[in-house]
Amino acid sequence: MAEYTCSVCNVKFYDREKKFTNDENKCILHSEMDKNKYNGLLNELFIERIELYIDKNILNNKDNKVTFYNVKIPIFKTETRDSTYLWDKISKKFEYNNFKILFIKSVFYGEEKLSSLKNNYLIFEECDFLKKVIISDCKELIFSNTRFHTYLTYKNDLKEQSINSNLSFNDCIFNIIEFKGVTFNNELFANSKENKSFKLEELNFENCILKNRLNLLNNNYLLKINKLYFINTILENKVIIKSCEIKDLRLIETRFKNFCNFEKNKFVSLSLNETIFEKMVSFQQTKFLTNVDFYYVTFKEHSIFKNTIFTNELNLENALFEKNSSFLNISAHEREKDYKDKYKGKPINIKVANRETARIIKDSFEKQNNIIEANKYYAVEMKEREKELEIIKNPLDSIVFFFHKLSSDHSQNWMLSLFWIFLISYLVTSVKTTYGMFETILYNIFIYGVFDKMANIINPFSIMTRGESLTFSMLLFKIIIAYLIYQFIVSVRQNTRRK
Numbered sequence: 001m002a003e004y005t006c007s008v009c010n011v012k013f014y015d016r017e018k019k020f021t022n023d024e025n026k027c028i029l030h031s032e033m034d035k036n037k038y039n040g041l042l043n044e045l046f047i048e049r050i051e052l053y054i055d056k057n058i059l060n061n062k063d064n065k066v067t068f069y070n071v072k073i074p075i076f077k078t079e080t081r082d083s084t085y086l087w088d089k090i091s092k093k094f095e096y097n098n099f100k101i102l103f104i105k106s107v108f109y110g111e112e113k114l115s116s117l118k119n120n121y122l123i124f125e126e127c128d129f130l131k132k133v134i135i136s137d138c139k140e141l142i143f144s145n146t147r148f149h150t151y152l153t154y155k156n157d158l159k160e161q162s163i164n165s166n167l168s169f170n171d172c173i174f175n176i177i178e179f180k181g182v183t184f185n186n187e188l189f190a191n192s193k194e195n196k197s198f199k200l201e202e203l204n205f206e207n208c209i210l211k212n213r214l215n216l217l218n219n220n221y222l223l224k225i226n227k228l229y230f231i232n233t234i235l236e237n238k239v240i241i242k243s244c245e246i247k248d249l250r251l252i253e254t255r256f257k258n259f260c261n262f263e264k265n266k267f268v269s270l271s272l273n274e275t276i277f278e279k280m281v282s283f284q285q286t287k288f289l290t291n292v293d294f295y296y297v298t299f300k301e302h303s304i305f306k307n308t309i310f311t312n313e314l315n316l317e318n319a320l321f322e323k324n325s326s327f328l329n330i331s332a333h334e335r336e337k338d339y340k341d342k343y344k345g346k347p348i349n350i351k352v353a354n355r356e357t358a359r360i361i362k363d364s365f366e367k368q369n370n371i372i373e374a375n376k377y378y379a380v381e382m383k384e385r386e387k388e389l390e391i392i393k394n395p396l397d398s399i400v401f402f403f404h405k406l407s408s409d410h411s412q413n414w415m416l417s418l419f420w421i422f423l424i425s426y427l428v429t430s431v432k433t434t435y436g437m438f439e440t441i442l443y444n445i446f447i448y449g450v451f452d453k454m455a456n457i458i459n460p461f462s463i464m465t466r467g468e469s470l471t472f473s474m475l476l477f478k479i480i481i482a483y484l485i486y487q488f489i490v491s492v493r494q495n496t497r498r499k
């Protein structure tokens with residue numbers, strides 16, 4: 001009988017195996033043959049071989065470690081035998097041991113259901129999972145440099161009972177991940193500092209507790225994530241989601257109990273609801289490319305929105321800020337930076353969804369004694385107030401508002417006030433010189449005659465002047481000029497100091 005030796009594991013094998021794999025140098029564990037399709041005979045031979053391999057390795061094993069190197073694991077999925085069949089067989093072999101079972105550079109062709117193998121560690125290094133991976137009830141499970149090509153899930157559907165898991169992924173690449181009802185003890189994505197290839201399409205936490213920190217950072221390389229959902233989840237440690245472009249971010253009924261670094265991100269679509277930030281949170285230099293509504297979001301500590309960009313409407317009406325927040329240099333548009341990494345140009349006032357939002361931003365600047373910035377959002381607040389005012393319901397307020405805006409753009413534009421002062425003075429003077437006395441045009445109208453007499457009686461300027469006679473139109477003119485001068489002074493002061 002012909003005898004062959006596997007070049008990977010040195011095991012001897014015979015014709016039965018060789019005929020099947022058509023390879024003299026590889027046993028069925030290591031054969032490169034196509035294992036993408038279910039094959040009953042392949043599975044039988046494979047199980048036989050793996051059991052022999054384990055038996056051989058357990059004997060005389062000093063460091064309690066069994067390593068599967070470069071193994072190609074076929075599809076086990078049929079109606080009666082799914083992938084758990086293989087894991088049950090492996091599990092039985094390690095029943096009374098405390099082993100480290102390692103798979104290195106191995107490929108898993110089928111859907112895998114991984115669960116803890118009693119008290120044994122299960123470790124995967126540089127492996128490829130081509131189909132779905134379902135983790136259940138795992139105690140010690142570590143993945144390093146491993147690629148999950150399709151879908152990874154760890155779900156516990158038992159209500160209010162979370163699995164305590166020592167799961168960790170070091171420098172892995174993912175497609176879609178779904179976690180439900182799990183308490184994670186370890187740092188879930190423990191990536192090395194040099195790692196620049198971290199990839200993730202979708203990550204979904206539901207009813208989870210993360211006891212260790214969560215770090216989604218690709219060493220300042222932009223990490224593109226399609227979906228990132230935190231639903232009813234508690235994050236007890238630091239959260240770093242930095243330099244990411246996230247198409248759809250949802251924070252629903254979630255508690256962040258430690259510092260959150262959400263800096264330099266790009267959020268394309270965003271949904272926030274009943275979420276609590278218990279410690280400081282920073283959104284510095286993050287771009288919100290959608291309407292943002294911090295709907296029942298509570299900030300218990302400082303929140304930083306420095307140089308944050310809101311291209312669409314911001315709504316803070318239902319947000320709760322227990323401590324002060326910083327909105328310094330928030331802008332509606334992205335600003336370019338110069339060679340010193342400093343921003344060029346001035347920030348542009350953002351769009352607010354309502355007056356309350358402008359008031360909160362203004363209030364935060366006032367608390368920091370930043371009066372110039374506070375005044376900018378005072379003007380935004382006034383504009384929103386204007387929208388609220390209905391001329392029929394509040395005719396007087398509306399008129400005052402109209403003139404306030406027209407004369408000085410709510411005390412923001414001193415040039416506008418000056419312009420009106422000059423224009424009105426010029427018009428009045430030219431009318432006067434063209435037609436002689438300005439008053440003579442209207443003098444014949446009786447009613448003005450009466451008003452002129454009244455104007456002379458109440459003439460407030462007589463104290464300052466030599467008691468020259470005053471017509472009603474001149475009184476009106478003087479009042480307008482006085483109002484404009486007042487607006488001019490206030491506008492000048494608005495841009496420099498406290499009101």
Ligand SMILES: [Zn+2]
Nearest residue numbers: 006009027030
């Ligand atoms: Zn082999």
